[in-house]
Amino acid sequence: MKRAYLVYDAADAKVNMAFINQLVVSAKKQMIDLQLVLLNDFSVPELVEHCQDACFVFYRARNCDYVTSLEQANIPVVNSSHVNALANNKYMTLQFARTLGIPTVPLYQQASDYEYPLVFKTIDGHGGSEVMLCQDEQELNACQKQFENRLTLVQPYIESNATDVRVWVLGNRIIGAVKRQGRADFRSNVTLGGSIERYELDSLQMDHVLAMQKAIRSDYIGMDFLLLEDGTWLLNEIEDPVGARSFYDLFDEYLPDLLMDYLVNHYVNVTIY
Numbered sequence: 178m179k180r181a182y183l184v185y186d187a188a189d190a191k192v193n194m195a196f197i198n199q200l201v202v203s204a205k206k207q208m209i210d211l212q213l214v215l216l217n218d219f220s221v222p223e224l225v226e227h228c229q230d231a232c233f234v235f236y237r238a239r240n241c242d243y244v245t246s247l248e249q250a251n252i253p254v255v256n257s258s259h260v261n262a263l264a265n266n267k268y269m270t271l272q273f274a275r276t277l278g279i280p281t282v283p284l285y286q287q288a289s290d291y292e293y294p295l296v297f298k299t300i301d302g303h304g305g306s307e308v309m310l311c312q313d314e315q316e317l318n319a320c321q322k323q324f325e326n327r328l329t330l331v332q333p334y335i336e337s338n339a340t341d342v343r344v345w346v347l348g349n350r351i352i353g354a355v356k357r358q359g360r361a362d363f364r365s366n367v368t369l370g371g372s373i374e375r376y377e378l379d380s381l382q383m384d385h386v387l388a389m390q391k392a393i394r395s396d397y398i399g400m401d402f403l404l405l406e407d408g409t410w411l412l413n414e415i416e417d418p419v420g421a422r423s424f425y426d427l428f429d430e431y432l433p434d435l436l437m438d439y440l441v442n443h444y445v446n447v448t449i450y
Contacts, residue, residue: 178208178209178210179208179210179445180210180212180231181211181232181233182211182212182213182227182228182235183200183213183214183234184214184215184216184224184234184235184236184238185213185214185216185237185238186217186239187215187216189237189418190213190215193237199433200235200436200437201213202433203434203436203437204437207441209437209445216240221246222246224243224247225247225252228247228250229250229252231252232253232444233440234253235255236254236256236418237418239261239301239303239418241258241261241265244256244258245258256396257395257396259393259394260393260396260398264398264415264417265301265303265417266301267300267301267414268300270414271414273392277389277392279385279389280410280411280412281412282332282412284330284331285330285332285333291331295333296310296311296332297309297317297320297321297329297330298331299327299329300328300330307324317331335403337404338358339371340356340358340359340403340404341356341357341402342354342355342356342376342410343401344401344402345399345421345424346395346398347396347436348397349390349391351383351386352428352435353424353430354377354378355423355427356373356376356404357371375427382410385402385410385412396439396440397436397439398415398419399415400416401414401416
């Protein structure tokens with residue numbers, strides 16, 4: 178039986194243990210021994226050494242240094258260091274998407290342009306926990322002081338009725354999309370109390386998603402778009418690692434099997450001519 182590794186930060190592993198166990202079972206169906214590795218237990222060189230026998234590493238953390246070193250050791254990693262770095266830097270994500278002609282949430286470049294209310298974010302935050310709506314300069318100054326040692330960005334507040342669309346992409350296939358709407362909060366994250374429903378992408382939206390995917394060449398990723406009242410949308414961020422609780426709630430396909438089928442076909446059962 179071939180071996181692969183599933184890498185998580187300890188705190189994230191704790192809240193995702195059901196998903197982790199499902200992935201392990203799905204891997205066994207494919208004759209893959211998928212072993213959980215907690216990032217906190219390893220330095221970068223130690224993780225590389227530990228994963229020497231891997232047919233692939235499914236990396237579900239956010240420290241890109243580990244991914245880069247695994248790649249340098251010729252160990253296949255899902256997702257690549259390029260995707261991991263891009264997804265965990267909101268500023269880079271938006272700038273990259275603009276080069277592809279994908280509509281994005283605007284960025285304020287200088288303080289003289291600020292209009293209130295505005296949105297303040299850490300560049301590498303996730304799950305909506307470090308996204309703040311500032312009504313005036315005093316609130317903005319408080320946010321800047323709180324995160325003075327972090328990279329941050331400032332954006333115009335765009336009225337979307339706290340609604341966005343999460344799209345999951347596996348390889349070159351869009352496997353699902355949901356509309357999320359916040360409750361008593363301008364953020365739409367389900368973990369913050371938002372509601373969800375399935376969402377059908379139109380042809381232009383599919384073009385945006387697939388253009389982004391073609392450019393970044395991810396394996397498994399989420400893309401989040403603000404959904405405006407006129408039906409248009411703006412890319413807000415991409416997620417690696419991406420959560421999938423909404424997928425479980427709304428779609429019949431079993432995600433762990435989908436993931437393992439893809440990973441085995443792309444990284445294990447590969448015919449070289």
